[in-house]
């Protein structure tokens with residue numbers, strides 16, 4: 001009985017069965033698709049710590065765009081991404097518009113408004129992303145006017161933004177800005193962790209900021225409210241004939257701490273620890289324990305690895321406290337003066353690892369970071 005596949009998706013990048021607390025972001029993006037070229041949310045930049053749901057929100061934007069019949073091309077911003085985007089758009093031109101050419105009998109696409117389709121077909125390696133995109137939009141606009149349909153746009157999503165790719169991003173940004181100025185139906189949504197993205201936006205580090213990114217609509221993802229967590233835990237199981245003990249729901253919500261990845265981890269493991277068709281308090285306790293361990297491996301460990309040894313020492317010094325830490329105590333524990341500690345405080349706030357918690361106090365941003373540090377970094 002009840003041998004059903006686990007409905008939760010505790011995998012980085014995998015869309016959850018219920019997307020909690022992101023309705024506004026998706027609605028704003030969808031509105032921007034209708035609002036036409038220049039709508040602010042058409043160029044959006046998502047930041048937030050690991051596991052907060054950046055990739056999954058990019059996925060949701062893709063779904064929203066596809067639902068409006070937009071084209072979607074998605075890439076990771078690793079070296080050579082502009083070339084890969086160019087290839088992907090070229091493939092759309094090559095396969096889709098060829099098919100269209102046959103459907104539009106009596107109309108010769110090859111002669112549309114001077115666009116030489118035959119030319120577009122023979123791949124010219126010296127072409128730039130801008131050339132290929134311009135050709136794409138020119139062809140699409142022609143088809144739209146021939147068919148008499150609303151304009152069909154193109155969404156590009158770019159994940160894992162990193163300042164190491166700054167030069168390529170500057171080129172990419174220049175291309176996109178050019179297309180926006182030409183009133184093309186383009187949208188670009190990007191995502192990255194704060195440490196990797198902030199240097200691209202900075203102007204105070206003596207480096208030129210990437211203006212295209214500075215102007216983008218900023219979506220800073222954080223924790224989601226408990227009410228949304230509750231729905232995200234209950235709804236995937238609702239239709240499958242499972243029952244929850246009332247106290248089990250409350251406990252599961254509490255264990256998630258509003259953290260999106262924890263919703264899927266807790267959900268996945270409490271489901272495995274179910275008793276018959278019941279989710280009990282014991283199921284949640286067993287599940288939350290495994291969920292926390294997994295979160296440590298997949299989020300806390302890599303997040304700490306991104307930081308400098310001094311930053312990690314600062315965080316470890318915070319982990320002695322049961323709640324928010326007093327800056328003076330941290331400085332004392334580290335044996336450094338307050339100004340020096342203040343520098344690390346600033347950097348860790350920028351990295352969204354910690355937040356201010358009242359004057360002179362700081363606290364962890366990620367749930368269970370304290371416990372993770374205690375276990376792995378404090379030898380007492």
Ligand SMILES: Nc1ncnc2c1ncn2[C@@H]1O[C@H](COP(=O)(O)OP(=O)(O)O)[C@@H](O)[C@H]1O
Nearest residue numbers: 011012013016020051052053054055056260261
């Ligand atoms: N809003 C959300 N509601 C429910 N689950 C979510 C939500 N956002 C992310 N998740 C889940 O959390 C995990 C991490 O999401 P992901 O988008 O990969 O994070 P990021 O890209 O920020 O590191 C995935 O298992 C995903 O299904």
Ligand SMILES: [Mg+2]
Nearest residue numbers: 012013054055
């Ligand atoms: Mg991601």
